[in-house]
Amino acid sequence: MFGSKKAPIFTEQVETVIGKETRIVGTVSGNGTLRIDGQLEGELDITGDLIVGESAHLQAKVKANNITIAGSVVGNVDAAQRLELAPTARLQGDIKVSALVIGEGAVFKGACEMRAEEAPRGKT
Amino acid sequence: MAYLNRFDSGRLLKTGIRMPKTRWLVRLRSRIRSYRPDTRRYTLMVIPHHGKTVFSLRIPIRLVKVALLLSGLAGLYLAGVLLDYRSALETASRERAELQNLREVNARQHQQIEQLAKSTASLQADMGRLNQLDAELRRLISTDELPAVSRGGIVRPGVNSGGQGGPVLNADAGTLIKTVQDLTLQAKARESSLNELRDALIARNQRLAATPSIPPAQGEITSPFGWRASPWGWGGDWHPGVDIANSYGTPIVATADGTVVFSSWNSGGYGNMIKIDHGNGIETVYAHNSQNLVSVGEHVKKGQVIAYMGNTGASTGPHVHYEVHVNGKLVNPANFF
Numbered sequence: 243m244f245g246s247k248k249a250p251i252f253t254e255q256v257e258t259v260i261g262k263e264t265r266i267v268g269t270v271s272g273n274g275t276l277r278i279d280g281q282l283e284g285e286l287d288i289t290g291d292l293i294v295g296e297s298a299h300l301q302a303k304v305k306a307n308n309i310t311i312a313g314s315v316v317g318n319v320d321a322a323q324r325l326e327l328a329p330t331a332r333l334q335g336d337i338k339v340s341a342l343v344i345g346e347g348a349v350f351k352g353a354c355e356m357r358a359e360e361a362p363r364g365k366t
Numbered sequence: 367m368a369y370l371n372r373f374d375s376g377r378l379l380k381t382g383i384r385m386p387k388t389r390w391l392v393r394l395r396s397r398i399r400s401y402r403p404d405t406r407r408y409t410l411m412v413i414p415h416h417g418k419t420v421f422s423l424r425i426p427i428r429l430v431k432v433a434l435l436l437s438g439l440a441g442l443y444l445a446g447v448l449l450d451y452r453s454a455l456e457t458a459s460r461e462r463a464e465l466q467n468l469r470e471v472n473a474r475q476h477q478q479i480e481q482l483a484k485s486t487a488s489l490q491a492d493m494g495r496l497n498q499l500d501a502e503l504r505r506l507i508s509t510d511e512l513p514a515v516s517r518g519g520i521v522r523p524g525v526n527s528g529g530q531g532g533p534v535l536n537a538d539a540g541t542l543i544k545t546v547q548d549l550t551l552q553a554k555a556r557e558s559s560l561n562e563l564r565d566a567l568i569a570r571n572q573r574l575a576a577t578p579s580i581p582p583a584q585g586e587i588t589s590p591f592g593w594r595a596s597p598w599g600w601g602g603d604w605h606p607g608v609d610i611a612n613s614y615g616t617p618i619v620a621t622a623d624g625t626v627v628f629s630s631w632n633s634g635g636y637g638n639m640i641k642i643d644h645g646n647g648i649e650t651v652y653a654h655n656s657q658n659l660v661s662v663g664e665h666v667k668k669g670q671v672i673a674y675m676g677n678t679g680a681s682t683g684p685h686v687h688y689e690v691h692v693n694g695k696l697v698n699p700a701n702f703f
Contacts, residue, residue, distance in 0.1 A: 330417060
């Protein structure tokens with residue numbers, strides 16, 4: 243229980259960084275934690291965590307475990323556990339999360355669906 | 367072809383003769399020739415697990431090398447500092463041990479000083495007793511026999527040690543030194559005082575030795591000093607000495623130390639006569655001797671045999687006629703027996 247509770251919150255080290263000057267068109271999938279600072283068009287489906295940097299531009303359908311967004315994302319987002327929108331985030335699309343954190347200044351436009359029964363109690 | 371041949375022969379020459387000795391040199395030279403600066407680089411990225419931008423740092427290998435070198439140097443320096451610190455610690459602990467040792471030594475010496483103080487105190491007491499003894503001796507020797515200075519020579523105990531002369535109670539080294547100095551001074555004063563006493567005693571002894579104090583011969587006093595019946599039968603006469611009679615040849619001794627001033631026949635009735643000057647105006651005369659043993663100028667001691675009893679001169683039997691002159695006046699010799 244302890245491990246499973248801790249693991250989703252970014253304890254793993256970032257395995258992949260997609261740099262600022264990188265643009266990917268297509269589908270990205272994997273298991274490790276991923277950080278994007280560049281641009282992505284297409285689809286992103288990983289079982290690990292996802293960090294979308296301030297300079298990132300995503301035009302994709304995103305699915306990950308825990309997701310932190312500081313850049314701009316256009317597309318539906320599906321976080322298995324938690325989605326956090328940093329103050330610099332711009333998100334346009336429907337989301338499906340267990341827990342949601344939205345920082346002051348973040349822009350979110352879309353529908354929100356929450357997995358009520360799976361929501362971790364201690365987290366907001 | 368000619369070019370190739372020349373080249374070959376040159377190479378053969380080189381390989382044949384030079385190569386075995388200078389292989390390492392050639393290798394080094396080729397290495398130097400093929401040297402390229404190391405341009406490898408590393409990128410150090412700090413990836414936040416949140417939205418903040420990635421911080422990345424490009425590091426050339428040379429910087430890494432320099433950093434390694436510097437850190438190595440720093441490590442060496444730190445090791446040196448550590449060693450220095452440890453040696454300083456060791457020195458400190460050694461010094462602490464030495465301090466402990468010194469403290470013990472100090473305590474021991476303090477005890478010794480206390481012991482010394484006690485000894486000095488007893489020495490002071492001894493010196494006080496010596497002073498008393500000195501004063502007593504001076505009282506015993508009549509004051510007129512000592513020089514006037516002698517009274518000043520008496521060192522009163524404790525005059526130099528703060529007025530009381532009590533035993534030293536505190537073990538302060540300074541006080542101790544002062545006390546010892548005082549004692550030394552007192553001892554010197556005592557020595558001079560005792561010397562004075564000794565001189566006075568010697569002088570007194572000399573005076574005593576030079577004072578007639580014994581009879582000049584054994585025998586019977588047949589005629590005292592003063593008026594008497596004349597031994598010749600008619601009337602009385604004034605006798606200037608004492609007659610001591612004994613058998614012929616009885617030894618006659620000097621009654622005190624002195625110098626013989628007369629030793630020959632006296633025609634005035636004294637017969638063989640000896641006169642001795644004892645100084646201080648005292649002279650003695652021994653007359654009617656059968657034989658004089660000393661000559662004029664001779665120094666005689668008290669008790670020394672100077673003549674033998676006889677019957678020379680105006681005498682009626684073997685005896686010695688003994689006179690004592692004090693400052694030219696005749697006195698009763700019996701006073702000096």
